Amino acid sequence: MGVTLTILAYNEAENLINLLPLVIENLKKVTDDYELLIVDCDKSTDNTKEVCEKFGAKYVVQETPYYIGAYKTAVKFAQKENFFIMDADFSHSPEYIPEIYNAFINNNADVAIGSRYVAGGENDDESQNIVYSKFLNFVYQNLFGLRGINDISGGFKMYKTEILKNINFMSRYFEAQLEILVKAKIQNPGLKVVEVPIHFKKRDKGVTKRNYFTFLPEFCLLFVKLLIYKIFAKFSKKHK
Numbered sequence: 001m002g003v004t005l006t007i008l009a010y011n012e013a014e015n016l017i018n019l020l021p022l023v024i025e026n027l028k029k030v031t032d033d034y035e036l037l038i039v040d041c042d043k044s045t046d047n048t049k050e051v052c053e054k055f056g057a058k059y060v061v062q063e064t065p066y067y068i069g070a071y072k073t074a075v076k077f078a079q080k081e082n083f084f085i086m087d088a089d090f091s092h093s094p095e096y097i098p099e100i101y102n103a104f105i106n107n108n109a110d111v112a113i114g115s116r117y118v119a120g121g122e123n124d125d126e127s128q129n130i131v132y133s134k135f136l137n138f139v140y141q142n143l144f145g146l147r148g149i150n151d152i153s154g155g156f157k158m159y160k161t162e163i164l165k166n167i168n169f170m171s172r173y174f175e176a177q178l179e180i181l182v183k184a185k186i187q188n189p190g191l192k193v194v195e196v197p198i199h200f201k202k203r204d205k206g207v208t209k210r211n212y213f214t215f216l217p218e219f220c221l222l223f224v225k226l227l228i229y230k231i232f233a234k235f236s237k238k239h240k
């Protein structure tokens with residue numbers, strides 16, 4: 001058992017200094033069997049390392065570039081059976097950790113999602129971002145067999161670590177959230193996913209790393225790659 005709670009961080013020390021004690025406090029409400037893993041960006045220029053040391057969190061620098069490089073580093077270093085990931089900037093409130101954790105454990109789930117798009121969920125993002133995100137979720141729900149999952153693209157999630165260790169990532173940025181669920185579902189058609197409503201808030205301190213100019217073509221590219229992946233997976237299953 002046990003859970004690795006990981007936070008990917010790119011110049012987030014001023015958020016982490018307030019976030020980490022709350023993360024620890026909330027994790028302790030549900031388990032003592034946890035490790036806290038912070039994956040810092042190789043380009044960060046702040047004192048994230050010192051902040052992590054202050055709270056006893058394991059600190060590693062991402063081994064390969066882009067957001068996905070940090071994600072892969074987190075999966076590689078995760079030692080526990082379950083993997084909980086959240087953002088560093090208070091968009092994902094640590095108060096939801098016990099609810100998401102309990103939903104995962106009590107339902108014997110493979111994935112638990114802190115969801116902006118189920119009853120009781122809220123999203124404080126800009127309205128054009130919400131429209132884009134909802135459109136993306138609609139497309140993936142209907143084209144990749146993920147109907148019934150309302151917030152595929154969010155980043156506040158708990159997984160069985162094994163699911164992530166089995167994924168050969170094709171993404172570079174935040175589209176990785178979609179890739180994981182598409183591939184996990186293809187690899188395990190009986191994948192059990194539960195959603196817990198969350199109120200997604202705007203980032204507290206610091207600056208965004210979201211850049212639609214770079215991200216949009218990557219989302220389109222991933223879409224095409226996943227369609228091909230899906231066809232190959234179907235074909236190889238048929239000819240087994």
Ligand SMILES: Nc1nc2c(ncn2[C@@H]2O[C@H](COP(=O)(O)OP(=O)(O)OP(=O)(O)O)[C@@H](O)[C@H]2O)c(=O)[nH]1
Pocket residue numbers: 007008009010011012039040041042062065066067068070086087088089091202203207208209210
């Ligand atoms: N290590 C690492 N972390 C990253 C990288 N890019 C983003 N992150 C972290 O990933 C999380 C999500 O990034 P954000 O910049 O908050 O993206 P967003 O939530 O879409 O945008 P805003 O909240 O509006 O700023 C944050 O904790 C970032 O610090 C990266 O290249 N490396």
Ligand SMILES: [Mg+2]
Pocket residue numbers: 087089091203
């Ligand atoms: Mg954010």
